[in-house]
Amino acid sequence: MTTRAVETWTLEPLVKFVKEAGARLVLVMTSAGQVLAQHGFSRAVDVMSAAALGAAIMASTDEMARQLRQPPFAALNHQGERHGIFLAGLATGRGRLVALVVYDLDVSSLGLVQLFFEQLATDLQAASPKESVPKQVLAADFERQLSDSLNTLFGR
Amino acid sequence: MTAPAAAYGKALDLITRVRSVRGAMLVSAEDGIVVAEQLMEGIKGPAVSALAASLAARLRRAMEAAGVGASLFWHLQAEQGALLVVPTSGGTLVVAVASRTSMWDWCASSCCGRRR
Numbered sequence: 001m002t003t004r005a006v007e008t009w010t011l012e013p014l015v016k017f018v019k020e021a022g023a024r025l026v027l028v029m030t031s032a033g034q035v036l037a038q039h040g041f042s043r044a045v046d047v048m049s050a051a052a053l054g055a056a057i058m059a060s061t062d063e064m065a066r067q068l069r070q071p072p073f074a075a076l077n078h079q080g081e082r083h084g085i086f087l088a089g090l091a092t093g094r095g096r097l098v099a100l101v102v103y104d105l106d107v108s109s110l111g112l113v114q115l116f117f118e119q120l121a122t123d124l125q126a127a128s129p130k131e132s133v134p135k136q137v138l139a140a141d142f143e144r145q146l147s148d149s150l151n152t153l154f155g156r
Numbered sequence: 157m158t159a160p161a162a163a164y165g166k167a168l169d170l171i172t173r174v175r176s177v178r179g180a181m182l183v184s185a186e187d188g189i190v191v192a193e194q195l196m197e198g199i200k201g202p203a204v205s206a207l208a209a210s211l212a213a214r215l216r217r218a219m220e221a222a223g224v225g226a227s228l229f230w231h232l233q234a235e236q237g238a239l240l241v242v243p244t245s246g247g248t249l250v251v252a253v254a255s256r257t258s259m260w261d262w263c264a265s266s267c268c269g270r271r272r
Contacts, residue, residue: 111202112207114202115203115206
């Protein structure tokens with residue numbers, strides 16, 4: 001399984017996290033679902049789906065927290081029979097990012113993922129560009145940028 | 157304090173009262189989350205619980221592969237203390253963090269018949 005990044009500063013923290021937490025699949029993305037790095041995915045369509053759904057879940061729970069007049073939830077965990085899905089936000093110089101982590105219950109655990117996620121957040125914060133210049137994605141460029149990102153994430 | 161929390165507290169009290177035990181926890185073996193804890197400052201409970209649960213899962217598989225049955229007790233001795241873990245049938249781990257002094261005292265009194 002390979003780890004690839006559109007923004008190279010995410011690569012080393014992500015590789016370290018995957019190794020220590022024993023994660024099976026990981027996406028690091030913006031709150032809007034733009035993927036910055038991925039580990040373990042073999043198909044572009046899976047990345048796109050996971051990113052879109054993960055970003056939507058975070059947006060829904062952020063709104064739920066807002067309705068409850070609470071700060072945004074720190075992390076979400078969904079546990080299935082064989083896998084768990086962990087979603088959490090983290091602050092970086094690049095802005096707020098979201099990590100989606102899928103882990104095998106036989107190999108890892110929620111406790112391990114939470115433990116090493118804290119280190120991932122620290123490492124990404126330290127490695128991120130200090131002065132972020134948000135890129136405005138124009139509708140005309142969207143498809144090309146998405147295609148370029150997916151090509152980078154799958155080593156094409 | 158709710159009834160279950162109070163019960164956990166009493167159970168942990170029994171352990172932490174032992175001289176030189178620096179802390180005790182109940183940990184969910186499945187997900188490595190702390191169920192209850194009484195820890196001295198400086199002990200990272202969430203880290204210990206997550207890593208102990210992970211180790212417990214691997215040890216369980218090793219014991220099964222070796223055909224020796226379920227583990228009853230582990231004692232991990234370090235330079236400055238020890239980690240003591242008892243897996244329970246209810247899917248939790250009882251974890252105690254002890255300083256070196258208590259372990260050496262216990263060994264001396266139980267193995268050599270002397271009291272300090």
